[in-house]
Amino acid sequence: MNPSILKQTLPNSRHVDLKLVEAELQITVDGQHIAQFQLTSSPESVVALQLIDIGTVDHVTSITVLVAAFHALFDSQPQLLEIVLSLAGYGELMAALVEIGAATRSGELSESIVSRRSMLRQMVELYLSQPRACAFPLHYSITDGKRHPLRAPVTVDEVYRRHLPEQNLTLSFRTVDPETDLETFHAWHNKPRVSAFWELEGSKDMHSEYLQKVTADAHMHPVFGCFNGEPFGYFEIYWAKEDRIAPYYEVDDYDRGVHMLVGEERWRGPQRVAAWLPSLAHFMFLDDPRTRHVVAEPRADNAKMIGYMQQAGFCKPKEFDFPHKRAALMMLSREAFFDQFCV
Structure with a gap:
């Protein structure tokens, strides 16, 4: 020592x-x-x-x-x-x-x-900036024909924070504000590298409408990832039970999923992914103790992202076809994460 x-x-x-x-x-x-x-x-x-x-x-x-x-x-x-x-x-x-x-x-x-x-x-209490006193009560609801637990309201402002001694950085996640974060969101999605996968290149009005929609959706929680307070990436966390991914695997009531992008060039690279990806999964597991799996569905040809996820503990049970893309099902179990991958 x-x-x-x-x-x-x-x-x-x-x-x-x-x-x-x-x-x-x-x-x-x-x-x-x-x-x-x-x-x-x-x-x-x-x-x-x-x-x-x-x-x-x-x-x-x-x-x-x-x-x-x-x-x-x-x-x-x-x-x-x-x-x-x-x-x-x-x-x-x-x-x-x-x-x-x-x-x-x-x-x-x-x-x-x-x-x-x-x-x-x-x-x-060691990681969540605003931890709930107890788990949100279980009550079932139906959205678009899908039966799922009623979800707790999204926490505003910062939701997670931890220090990363090996990189001498503080990593945090905060809920996206559709107004104050619009400029950054708009700039990121008009980068060719980002739009190649997200396909959301467009005007500021278009992006404003998009953010208003996802922040109003009860099954979504859009967050910015920040290093030392500087936003570096956008992450759409969602409840899998009422999401489009649900029919493609044996989904649990409290499984979470996520869409990911890193917008700032200086925060790209394997070293940074190794910092934020496990921490993002960590937040999703802590946000509700009943979450048993974290899932994602990157494009099947996105070998780099799939490789990063496998290093963080995700397995790849299969590939499947969404209407708009060939996707890889990536899954991380709570047990595997805390026993082997939560550094």
């Missing part, structure tokens, strides 16, 4: 700083010393820590700080899968971390818990 492991700002604007001094891990939050751990072992995929001291903070703050620290450790060490934490004498704190799913009890050590990357990555 590096002497200074990570400085990070969470969606709730709290600043977390982790420092390793010899074999001691020190945690500060918003400049205040909070906790200190002894590093007892550090193989490649597992770190073992023993709590030495936790500051005079309330119980809720202690839990929040430890979760933030686990999050920062996993962010700083991409190969790290588990953190084994010895909490001798802190039984109440250990029980609370287990209760919220931040850790599970160790089968071998009664005073130890294990925090797993695959579980921590599902804690919405």
